[in-house]
Amino acid sequence: MSNISELSKDLGHRVIICAGTGCVANGSLEVYKAFQDEMTKAGIHLIDTPDHRTPLDGDQQGLHLTKSGCQGFCQMGPLVTILPQNILYCKVQAVDVPEIVAETLVKGNILEKYLYLDKSTGKHCHGTDDIPFYTRQKRTVLANCGLIDPESLPEYLKENGYDAARKAFCDMTPAEVCKQMLESGLRGRGGGGFPTGRKWEMARIQPGPKKFVICNGDEGDPGAFMDRSLMEGNPHCVIEGLMIAARAIGADEGYFYVRTEYPLAVKRLRKAVEDAMAKGILGKNIFGTEHCLTLHVMEGAGAFVCGEETALIASIEGKRGMPTPKPPFPAQSGLWGKPTIINNVETLATVPLVIRDGVAAFRADGTEQAPGTKTFALTGHVLNTGLIEVPMGTTLRHVVESVGGGVTHDNGDPGGTFKAVQIGGPSGGCLTAEMLDTPLDYESLRKVGAMVGSGGLVVMNDHTCMVRIAHFFMQFTQNESCGKCVLCREGTKQMLALLDDIIEGNATAETLTLLEDLAHAVSVGSLCALGKTAPSPVLSTLKYFRDEYEAHVFHKTCPAKQCKNLLKPTIDAKKCVGCGACARKCPVGAISGERKKPHVINEALCIKCGACAEACKFNAVI
Template structure:
């Protein structure tokens, strides 16, 4: 039987002569920016400088430990290098910076200002000084940017698997469900269904075989919360699964990971193997008599497989398609057996509840939506990345306090430039300036036609056409529809055609009312969550940006200047006749004598924007 205390003591003993730690972010974003080369350079350069750096804790190690972490969150500023215990965070680190870091920060304990984040001219030493971090409340992703995700012993040394041991060895299945129910934890994958209630449904089923599935098939455009947790803290998810299995009576489980998430798949597989090797998984876990085996499965590459019935079909080797409910998966799921499905973030939250109790968990968030929520923040904001805040936080706090404000699209913050935010991906809705102080929780968002969803936040400035945004998300859901039910298969197709007509100037005044009527029908009559929520971006933009739809249809004009079919170009009196635009125009639509104002032949213009981009005098305007 595994001895967690003994492993903890051995890890601490091995690290007793380690005085510093260099943590290189190895989440997908930083890896894409070159962080692995930075990591490898630390090893090479440290040896050249004679600085003692080790990459694995063993007896007798002295000096500095070099390790990788999962996503540290500040994705826009990667590669990131965190130096502990000094709590120094260096951003945009290049291979050429490694020698300076080793010489100054490791050898001489000095700060390199140019590698630090600057907040209005003030140098921020580390996360506790950077607004992006210090205004968050990190629980689920707290260890993602510090711990080595591929080292199970390190996870154990910081308290890992203690909650699983307690649940398996000291608590009954009912006691586990009761504490989760008392905590008020709601599913973090979309609808916010009470987790304790879902577990009780499965627990009360009489069956010789039960399953549990972790849904890591995160497919929303702009979302990367679950990916980051799987990459940065895979053992936290496994621990949540062990507890859930004990609570529901499951003896076998699957982690269903989006196939495009290669790094998450790799780390989850290693974590499951390591957990099995030291008997955290397998037979008689923690001497409790409970057996639980776990498998990692790559997804089918379809957005619809995030829907639980379609996911179950995919695990069974079938085409991912939904079925009518009931029966619910807790009654008849994988291979006809009771099955519990929770998403990644939900399961990673469970150990905290078991360790500290329901009352501590409820100290954060709102009464009806306790706890925290991770969000993937993208779009026109100064600092994009992965954040975690208490449920009940506002868009204003997230966009302006944490992320630093709305940009003009070129990286500069511009006051009054906020237009909307798409929350919850293609299943969510658009929120506007009037919602900046709305409490972001399950119930408040539902009242305004939106949803927390998996946690994607795409911020848009005033240069964005909201009709085009609705069209983008409808294109996505139409492509991802499994085609099983007519309303989703044909309804989303017709909605997309109507949105295309509107953006191309082909729609009449009846198109908008027909679009809205069809959206309501698809919302009511579709079989699964994909179809039922597909109209949300359309309905929310119709509600809050009706004037833009009217401008497209009645005036044949795109107010944002994005819809190419509805814009024209005009050369103003600023033109000095330099002929640059005429020379660069691929359609030869611009004419005029040198040193005289030029003209654009609208019938020839292909609306490629080359004339605007090439004019140094801002003499060409969109009309």
């Protein structure tokens, strides 16, 4: 399903260092510097001018050395791609670079020890053409993220960049742009799935000369990094999408609202805006027309509630980020009372593909009701974690078992047992093993009580306590509640207290009844989507894993053995070898026994800290 190799053919001879946030944190900038030094020492003609913008059709006897955005295979970073051979080296550190330069760049030898090892076949994979993680995807929106230099406008232009914006401004009317978006069936990728063309048309028909467009880059779901990676890896495609949106509704001003925790995305977006302004792509007389567009990059303080449209608008206006009732909708009265459309990063990055390639090409992927592809952040107990993209309607099983490589044990080894996946972040719900064949699209997920959301996928194995998962997400949403609604402010606080009682062994049958009733009340009575969906993880785990809740409440046990207050550790006499490691680690002296004979735990003294289980190398503490 991958189309990466086709795109890489146009990039010439080059070494690409992944410089997404994950790889940077693992030392990829040091790897980049090491390549500069070692290539120079080896006498390689290094095509790397101070502005990193040597034309791609220049001296092909040399090698381009560039950085890219996130290449997707996050757990294998830092990643180094070598073209045109399409070699992908994994987990490269600065100390490895001299060998790579000497053997691969100078002699042309492939070093197997840096290649990805496919554990299912035992074979080393040379590059994206044969790594299952890539071949089982369909990367369209993400196609250029791991290839082109995100800080190079010439590279984006060479990949047909801004052709769609030029077409929208020079060859199409606003009504025609909206019509094409409606026909494409593109739906918002930020969670709600509202038809993009319908939103734009609503703003287009509003009277008045002043309108705004806003890119919502306030991605805040735990474990989600799709929008961040797009802004870091291909900021110009997001700018181009916002330009087309401005053309569609007649706006002359727009904002990128990006959470301040994304400094690299902010930096690259600002540079991309500045470069586009200097080139005349933004500003006055766009593409020789009378149209003008000014774009600003604004940092949000990181409040999760500002992902909601009206709260985001309030934040831009300098007010406290709190939602307001709708209608009026932002398309009618938004930023400073003017018609405003707000789309998330992935939606806008998809827009140029629709305008450039046409409706039929876009609808070739996905389903009738949800065409196109969707990016997901795949994390948790899964072999291949990272940033992925698959057609809408792809099954959860394909994502977890095929792209993700299957479920892992707690130590990361393959062969774990699937228990659940949390989809849609704190606003979403849990899917069980019986739902692995559920298509990942808006309608299918809604039927089982979940949602696509922004695209976070957290895979959990059978050692996961679902009550604690619900507690984690409830704690997150309770902390992020803006406090405007009593039901959200106080309801989530009380739900969290009830979950505390359950995992601490203080709950009764009344606790479960009260938790469920309160969850429904918060869902119905809250003003914005944060409050309305905050109970979703609780309600979905209550529905599909009620037996776990009942074990906590009625039997005072945690089936997954994760809740310390409910642990009743015992020592399996058949497994215990009498090494004494558990007794030495016990902080209260609750374990006794003779050397080389089974030990026992005094439950009266035991404080259930779990130190004995961690110390035992024979899994004798159960």
